[in-house]
Amino acid sequence: MEEGVERGASLYAATTLRYSSWLEAALSHGEHSELPADLTLYRVVKSDPPKPEDFLSHQERGIDPPNDDPETLRSHTGVSFWSTDAQARRILRRPPRTPRYVAQLEIPAGTELSIEGEEGGHYNIWGATPEELLALVVRVVRI
Numbered sequence: 001m002e003e004g005v006e007r008g009a010s011l012y013a014a015t016t017l018r019y020s021s022w023l024e025a026a027l028s029h030g031e032h033s034e035l036p037a038d039l040t041l042y043r044v045v046k047s048d049p050p051k052p053e054d055f056l057s058h059q060e061r062g063i064d065p066p067n068d069d070p071e072t073l074r075s076h077t078g079v080s081f082w083s084t085d086a087q088a089r090r091i092l093r094r095p096p097r098t099p100r101y102v103a104q105l106e107i108p109a110g111t112e113l114s115i116e117g118e119e120g121g122h123y124n125i126w127g128a129t130p131e132e133l134l135a136l137v138v139r140v141v142r143i
Helices: 003-008 017-029 070-075 085-091 130-134
Strands: 039-045 079-082 101-107 112-117 122-126 137-142
Touching: 039 085, 079 085, 085 101
Parallel strands: none
Antiparallel strands: 039 079, 039 101, 079 122, 101 137, 112 122
């Protein structure tokens, strides 16, 4: 990651209070930390069962960022998740409207990764391979 992008990235407040102090501490150090409690997140995927390519960041999929803002560039390198099934389903209203799915992931306490949460229930995760994220899927629902 470019030095300017790293320096310009801001920290987000967690939407769930039980994670906010952990997120603040983990992000202020810029390193992976252990998750303090189990966390359920949701991601839109293209197939059931999901494939590793369903857990790539926009950057890894070759999608250009919408602008050069440092926060946007940093977010572009993370894998996007939602805190509720309903939030993930809202994404499915956008084109293309091909059959898609919502995968539910259960991330156990003690998992080492970097996670940032924004108001509105959106999270980005860094530090896990697509295969590691795929292994955390516990349920997939066709939408």
